Amino acid sequence: MSLVRVALPLPLPRLFDYEALDACEGDVGRCVRVPFGNTEKTGLIVDCLSEPPPIQEGEKTPFEYKPVLSIDRSKPPLPADWLALVGFAARYYHAPLGQMVAVALPSVWREGEATALLPSNPWLALSPEGEEAIGDLRKKALRALLETLRETGPQRLEHLRASFPQALLREAQTTGWLKPLENAPERSSLSALAPEPVAEQIAVLAQLRAHLGKFRSFLLHGITGSGKTEVYLRCAQTVLAQGRQVLFLVPEIGLTPQFEARVRARFPDNHVVCLHSKIAPKRRVQGFFEAMSGHAELILGTRLSIFTPLKAPGLIVVDEEHDPSYRQHEGIRYSARDLAVWRARQWQIPIVLGSATPSLESWNHAHKGHYHLLQMHRRAHAKAVLPRIHLIDLTQQKVPEGLSPSLLRALEHRLLRGEQSLLFLNRRGYAPVLSCPSCGWASPCPHCSAHQVLHRADGRLRCHHCGTQAPIPRVCPSCGNSDILPWGQGTQRVEETLARHFPQARILRLDRDSAHTQGQWARFLDMIAQGQADMVVGTQMLAKGHDFPKVTLVGVLDADSALFSSDFRAPERLFSQLMQVGGRAGRAEHPGEVLIQTRHPAHPLFACLQKHDYAGFAALTLKEREMALFPPFSFQALLCVQAPAIETAMAFLEKAMACLPHAQVTALRVYDPVPMRMMRLAGRERAQLLIESDTRAALHRFLLEWLPGVYAVRRDTGVSWHLDVDPLDL
Numbered sequence: 001m002s003l004v005r006v007a008l009p010l011p012l013p014r015l016f017d018y019e020a021l022d023a024c025e026g027d028v029g030r031c032v033r034v035p036f037g038n039t040e041k042t043g044l045i046v047d048c049l050s051e052p053p054p055i056q057e058g059e060k061t062p063f064e065y066k067p068v069l070s071i072d073r074s075k076p077p078l079p080a081d082w083l084a085l086v087g088f089a090a091r092y093y094h095a096p097l098g099q100m101v102a103v104a105l106p107s108v109w110r111e112g113e114a115t116a117l118l119p120s121n122p123w124l125a126l127s128p129e130g131e132e133a134i135g136d137l138r139k140k141a142l143r144a145l146l147e148t149l150r151e152t153g154p155q156r157l158e159h160l161r162a163s164f165p166q167a168l169l170r171e172a173q174t175t176g177w178l179k180p181l182e183n184a185p186e187r188s189s190l191s192a193l194a195p196e197p198v199a200e201q202i203a204v205l206a207q208l209r210a211h212l213g214k215f216r217s218f219l220l221h222g223i224t225g226s227g228k229t230e231v232y233l234r235c236a237q238t239v240l241a242q243g244r245q246v247l248f249l250v251p252e253i254g255l256t257p258q259f260e261a262r263v264r265a266r267f268p269d270n271h272v273v274c275l276h277s278k279i280a281p282k283r284r285v286q287g288f289f290e291a292m293s294g295h296a297e298l299i300l301g302t303r304l305s306i307f308t309p310l311k312a313p314g315l316i317v318v319d320e321e322h323d324p325s326y327r328q329h330e331g332i333r334y335s336a337r338d339l340a341v342w343r344a345r346q347w348q349i350p351i352v353l354g355s356a357t358p359s360l361e362s363w364n365h366a367h368k369g370h371y372h373l374l375q376m377h378r379r380a381h382a383k384a385v386l387p388r389i390h391l392i393d394l395t396q397q398k399v400p401e402g403l404s405p406s407l408l409r410a411l412e413h414r415l416l417r418g419e420q421s422l423l424f425l426n427r428r429g430y431a432p433v434l435s436c437p438s439c440g441w442a443s444p445c446p447h448c449s450a451h452q453v454l455h456r457a458d459g460r461l462r463c464h465h466c467g468t469q470a471p472i473p474r475v476c477p478s479c480g481n482s483d484i485l486p487w488g489q490g491t492q493r494v495e496e497t498l499a500r501h502f503p504q505a506r507i508l509r510l511d512r513d514s515a516h517t518q519g520q521w522a523r524f525l526d527m528i529a530q531g532q533a534d535m536v537v538g539t540q541m542l543a544k545g546h547d548f549p550k551v552t553l554v555g556v557l558d559a560d561s562a563l564f565s566s567d568f569r570a571p572e573r574l575f576s577q578l579m580q581v582g583g584r585a586g587r588a589e590h591p592g593e594v595l596i597q598t599r600h601p602a603h604p605l606f607a608c609l610q611k612h613d614y615a616g617f618a619a620l621t622l623k624e625r626e627m628a629l630f631p632p633f634s635f636q637a638l639l640c641v642q643a644p645a646i647e648t649a650m651a652f653l654e655k656a657m658a659c660l661p662h663a664q665v666t667a668l669r670v671y672d673p674v675p676m677r678m679m680r681l682a683g684r685e686r687a688q689l690l691i692e693s694d695t696r697a698a699l700h701r702f703l704l705e706w707l708p709g710v711y712a713v714r715r716d717t718g719v720s721w722h723l724d725v726d727p728l729d730l
């Protein structure tokens with residue numbers, strides 16, 4: 001009797017056994033269709049048993065196993081190292097394996113019809129039959145194609161497409177005169193237009209190259225403009241020349257179209273696949289397959305690409321490793337950066353975590369010697385200097401419309417000199433609140449504990465958390481007062497204010513309302529680069545990895561909200577954002593200036609920022625965290641519950657508290673259940689329970705003992721819960 005053990009995408013921490021007479025060891029890692037209750041489901045075979053597991057106490061014998069419906073053998077089975085990764089992720093994040101598989105595996109791979117996948121861009125070589133046929137060929141075009149291949153050796157299909165029609169290429173393949181190669185031919189990667197590396201880059205590269213083929217975590221701390229990308233690309237070039245693959249993680253591909261283009265241009269001979277959530281499911285599955293079969297040498301992707309199987313991995317790069325978008329915030333929570341380090345160890349290859357402002361977790365690892373710290377302190381462009389950073393003390397200046405007189409003067413100077421300015425404000429819309437001065441009504445969202453934001457351009461009030469919208473009321477809905485006013489500044493309002501002050505200026509607004517497609521975004525970036533805008537107002541989208549060589553002034557309008565936030569990570573995020581935004585200024589020959597409006601100019605964060613002193617800021621903040629026993633000096637897990645009413649959510653957590661394993665509780669701190677900071681979201685009310693431990697091991701031992709009890713807690717209708725291990729937001 002043959003049984004397969006199947007991981008099904010269900011919120012249950014267990015696997016399911018089915019009978020499969022023809023199954024063998026080789027089916028482990030394949031998708032399988034099975035009956036489940038009254039329906040069918042697709043799962044992944046994670047084990048194959050030749051006999052049924054021993055009968056458990058209290059079970060009836062013999063157990064009737066249902067037979068599988070079909071095993072999808074059209075695709076290759078997922079490799080053992082991939083199953084090990086998903087297994088580790090499921091254990092570490094305490095998630096059901098089947099749900100982890102559902103996150104890691106593209107949906108088309110699981111649910112799509114059983115079709116074989118073929119590489120989209122194979123190497124084609126002239127076959128012996130083709131060689132023989134050349135002499136007798138009448139058709140000139142076909143002969144030219146075969147002769148080209150005879151001269152140049154194997155070529156990429158995509159390359160050939162540039163010179164030969166599709167039909168001809170197909171004909172040459174169906175006749176068997178051109179054959180796809182299983183493995184890429186050995187040749188060094190072409191590297192066009194590479195700038196000469198500077199001394200710091202050369203030193204860093206030497207370190208990295210010395211560790212190829214071995215596991216080592218490097219933290220590359222390089223200031224903006226120091227040329228980290230060039231280091232990645234040169235190191236990748238060495239790895240590719242050894243016939244190995246490179247996995248390249250970036251925070252958001254959509255915002256950095258130039259980056260993908262740069263990688264493709266740099267390695268014209270290599271097949272690059274791009275994996276992120278915005279690409280079509282079929283293309284994602286194709287990229288997944290090409291990485292797994294070795295046809296793609298460079299895999300460029302966002303957090304989900306950490307689950308890409310690679311045939312011959314050689315290097316992992318995580319760019320902007322501090323970026324919160326490496327963390328999955330919905331469904332099964334995981335950190336792609338942390339999994340990347342695990343993966344590098346599993347594969348015994350080096351990993352480079354790069355950033356101008358590393359996460360304090362990584363910085364702490366580097367200082368404890370777990371990561372090897374590499375530093376680049378100089379801008380690669382010899383003439384480029386770091387921007388000067390000045391604070392505008394808002395307690396000394398009136399700012400009726402969010403823009404201080406000093407900032408307005410600086411903007412005017414730039415306009416007169418024909419230089420670009422950039423204004424950074426992390427609030428889109430016209431005003432964050434529409435308020436009634438007589439009764440205190442403040443455009444509340446009916447479904448969230450948040451205000452609806454005023455969008456004057458299209459006449460709507462909009463909740464940025466749940467998307468609910470409504471027309472702008474003419475009078476206060478609560479007291480009927482007709483004098484309701486926008487309160488505070490959003491990007492639209494700043495744009496309007498600027499237009500009034502500088503009627504002659506060309507002003508561009510960049511946020512998710514003005515640029516919601518990748519194409520629009522790329523066009524805006526282009527316009528800025530071409531000098532078609534004098535002033536740009538935008539949200540943090542602006543800060544992500546773009547060069548604006550003509551920008552000489554950056555104004556920061558709302559730095560203060562993060563300084564005294566109840567979220568202990570807020571200052572870290574603010575510092576890194578301000579460093580990034582500042583890094584946009586003065587990247588070419590023009591020296592840049594950053595002006596920050598604040599009511600707290602004496603805050604130590606600003607002192608570090610003005611000196612461009614990340615290390616100083618990190619030391620200061622780590623000291624505070626150590627005293628407060630916050631991560632990275634403690635390890636946390638958060639049990640979050642959502643319910644129609646807060647009482648129900650709290651009641652669930654009380655019940656979960658009741659099944660805490662008593663023996664363990666002394667080793668850690670279990671806090672009382674509390675409503676979440678933003679209690680109501682999209683009509684659901686939320687509460688949380690925080691568990692904190694001095695060691696990672698104790699935390700995981702505790703969770704392992706506790707969670708079966710939590711699963712067993714009887715849930716009232718509408719209650720759902722999830723566990724967040726190493727949460728980023730509390």
Ligand SMILES: [Zn+2]
Binds near residue numbers: 436438441477480481
């Ligand atoms: Zn009112």
Ligand SMILES: [Zn+2]
Binds near residue numbers: 445446464465
């Ligand atoms: Zn809402």
